[in-house]
Amino acid sequence: MDSKLNYVLQLADTCLIHSQRLSEWAGHAPVLEEDLALSNIALDLLGQARALLTHAGQIEGAGRDEDRLAFLREERDYRNIVLVELPNAAASPSDGGGGRDFALTMLRNAAVSIWLELLYERLQASGDAELAGIAAKSLKEVRYHRQHSCDWVVRLGDGTGESQARMQAALGVLWPYFNELFAAGGVDGVGPAWSELEPEWRARWAALMQEATLTPPRDSAMQSRGIDGIHSEHMGHMLGTMQFLQRTYPGGVW
Amino acid sequence: MNLAAARERLAAVPDPEIPAVTLVDLGIVRDLRETPGGVEVVLTPTYSGCPATELIADDVRAALAEFGEVVVTMQRTPAWTTDWITPEGREKLQQYGIVPPQCSAEQAIRLVPKLRCPRCDGGRTEQLSRFGSTACKSTWRCIACGEPFEYFKPI
Numbered sequence: 280m281d282s283k284l285n286y287v288l289q290l291a292d293t294c295l296i297h298s299q300r301l302s303e304w305a306g307h308a309p310v311l312e313e314d315l316a317l318s319n320i321a322l323d324l325l326g327q328a329r330a331l332l333t334h335a336g337q338i339e340g341a342g343r344d345e346d347r348l349a350f351l352r353e354e355r356d357y358r359n360i361v362l363v364e365l366p367n368a369a370a371s372p373s374d375g376g377g378g379r380d381f382a383l384t385m386l387r388n389a390a391v392s393i394w395l396e397l398l399y400e401r402l403q404a405s406g407d408a409e410l411a412g413i414a415a416k417s418l419k420e421v422r423y424h425r426q427h428s429c430d431w432v433v434r435l436g437d438g439t440g441e442s443q444a445r446m447q448a449a450l451g452v453l454w455p456y457f458n459e460l461f462a463a464g465g466v467d468g469v470g471p472a473w474s475e476l477e478p479e480w481r482a483r484w485a486a487l488m489q490e491a492t493l494t495p496p497r498d499s500a501m502q503s504r505g506i507d508g509i510h511s512e513h514m515g516h517m518l519g520t521m522q523f524l525q526r527t528y529p530g531g532v533w
Numbered sequence: 534m535n536l537a538a539a540r541e542r543l544a545a546v547p548d549p550e551i552p553a554v555t556l557v558d559l560g561i562v563r564d565l566r567e568t569p570g571g572v573e574v575v576l577t578p579t580y581s582g583c584p585a586t587e588l589i590a591d592d593v594r595a596a597l598a599e600f601g602e603v604v605v606t607m608q609r610t611p612a613w614t615t616d617w618i619t620p621e622g623r624e625k626l627q628q629y630g631i632v633p634p635q636c637s638a639e640q641a642i643r644l645v646p647k648l649r650c651p652r653c654d655g656g657r658t659e660q661l662s663r664f665g666s667t668a669c670k671s672t673w674r675c676i677a678c679g680e681p682f683e684y685f686k687p688i
Binding site: 312313315316319320321322323324325326327329330408411412413415416417419420422423426427 | 580581582583584609610611612613614638642661662663664665666667668672686688
């Protein structure tokens with residue numbers, strides 16, 4: 280695959296799959312305000328994914344639009360990080376439906392939104408004008424996502440014994456998957472290697488953990504590779520739900 | 534072609550989600566120009582995922598239909614900012630019960646503002662959530678009168 284196309288898809292699919300997982304909360308959040316917040320964050324990410332997938336389709340030049348890329352690819356063709364495809368609860372059966380853990384969801388949102396903020400900041404200067412424009416717009420949105428999720432990480436981490444234990448447990452589950460946030464290579468004139476984000480991300484994360492009185496686990500050597508299309512067992516189940524309509528009624532439109 | 538008439542017509546198109554203000558009030562309309570077959574309207578979407586974007590384009594097409602072929606162009610750069618909401622738009626939002634942005638988008642990165650209740654003008658208010666019923670608003674409550682209200686987030 281063209282390296283620029285691959286780079287844009289890694290970001291586009293991460294936004295798309297993250298949005299899909301978050302949207303599973305619609306109607307199920309602990310309070311109405313959080314239902315609205317999670318839905319709105321999912322919506323922003325979906326909008327970002329749409330713009331990025333449209334752009335990816337143009338780079339590819341094979342006539343595929345956002346919908347064909349979102350709904351009619353095979354699992355191996357998705358380039359999102361594994362972190363965002365994990366179910367909303369660690370103990371979820373395997374299907375990605377049903378189980379929802381608010382602590383895990385907020386912790387993941389914090390990790391991804393800090394990362395997206397750092398990445399979009401840099402992509403504003405991309406030599407690819409379309410990508411730079413998408414980044415400048417998306418950056419404003421993810422700042423609100425980051426503030427919201429980090430507030431919750433602190434509130435629950437430095438909260439009751441129960442809330443802290445659940446945040447700490449979520450951290451243990453997600454921690455090995457954070458390595459992939461820095462795994463993708465850069466493309467000259469398009470965007471930086473994700474490894475360039477790592478020092479600042481880790482510094483911000485450490486400050487957040489301290490404020491939230493959470494203890495980071497020992498560094499993990501695990502390296503997930505969703506960015507190469509190697510996904511977890513959860514991805515196929517999720518795509519089954521996500522692609523159901525287009526697979527059942529090919530070409531269906533509103 | 535009477536561009537002034539088209540501009541006037543365009544200026545009356547309400548936002549589909551907050552009909553108290555028009556698209557022009559919100560600063561979404563970047564340009565209106567004449568084309569050989571009609572008019573072209575350049576719009577800047579508010580939020581990436583705003584579900585009203587397509588509806589807005591449809592409303593603009595319908596409003597200007599009598600001026601010939603209407604081409605709606607979406608322009609992402611420069612990104613829309615609440616700094617573009619007109620003074621008139623801010624006043625209308627306030628009257629409608631939505632507190633307009635109280636600072637520039639740049640300042641909003643660091644500040645959580647102190648808001649006055651749009652109903653009772655009480656100064657003791659608290660933010661309930663950074664998000665609200667639409668992507669562009671956050672949810673607040675007035676401690677004095679107990680009523681919830683919304684704030685148009687600076688972005």
